[in-house]
Every structure is written in structure tokens, then in C-alpha cells.
Amino acid sequence: MFSKVISSTQKHWDEFLPLVMYAYRSSIHESTGETPAIMMFGRELDLPIDMLFRNHACDQSDQNVCTYLETYLEKMWKSHDLAREQITKASDKQKRQYDLISTSNTFSVGEAVWLFNPFCGKGKSPKLKCKWDGPYTVIRKLSDLVYQIQKGPKSK
Incomplete structure (x- = not known):
């Protein structure tokens, strides 16, 4: 991802670090079918605009901590189970793709x-x-x- 956003001199790459990492963490990965944020935190990442327009009518302090924890853990287990299934499917797909192109390449003039x-x-x-x-x-x-x-x- 960095090679696409930095200049050819490779200077100031550190200025792009937060943006590239946010893009990586919020992108759905083909192998897992989930974002790294979901896999790690159990929720999607928020942008500043999301916090600005969020509905604050529901007070989080009223929610029972045990209920929240049970719901959170259940969501995490489900997302990890789905990711395991997706990884198995992706592994099979990657093997099929590799087997298709594992022969030697030949090119013709003008290609x-x-x-x-x-x-x-x-x-x-x-x-x-x-x-x-x-x-x-x-x-x-x-x-x-x-x-x-x-x-x-x-x-x-």
C-alpha cells in the first residue's frame, strides 16, 4: 500500500502511515471475509464524522456490563468462526488458482x-x-x- 502513495524519492512516508493503516484495518480481507478491526475489536473503526453525527440519546452507562460482555464475546466468537470458514474456502481457491497458472509461461511477439x-x-x-x-x-x-x-x- 505504501508503494502506491509515496513519492519515488521515498521521503515523508511516515506522514502516510496513519492513513494507510486505517485503510488496511478497515478493508475486508479476501481470506477472512472480515476487516482486521472486526477481528480485533469486534466492531468497525469510526471516522471523526461518525462521532459527530452519532446518536447520543442512548446512555451507555445504563447498559448492564455483564450483558454487554456476553454480547461482545458472542460476536467475537461468531466473527472468528466465520473467518475460519472463509480462510478454508480462500485456501482452496488459492490452490486452484495456483494450479491453473503453475505451468510455464510463453509470450508471443507484440504481447x-x-x-x-x-x-x-x-x-x-x-x-x-x-x-x-x-x-x-x-x-x-x-x-x-x-x-x-x-x-x-x-x-x-
């Missing part, structure tokens, strides 16, 4: 491809760099595993 380039340069963090570059066009096939590619019509 668009992405170049995997994990090198980030001196003084930059590889974790914050986008490792894929492109799209490139296949110019010619040199062997079963080696291809000559070109970024644009005028690039080297």
Missing part, C-alpha cells in the same frame, strides 16, 4: 508484459518500491525463457 525489477537503488527501501515495471512489449523470443522487451516504440 504486453510486466517486468519484475526488485532492485531499488542505493538509499531506498525495497519494501516501499513497486517491484513491477511496465507495460513492455515483447520484441522477440530468444529462447524458451528469455525474451527481448521494449518499453515504448522509441525506448531502448
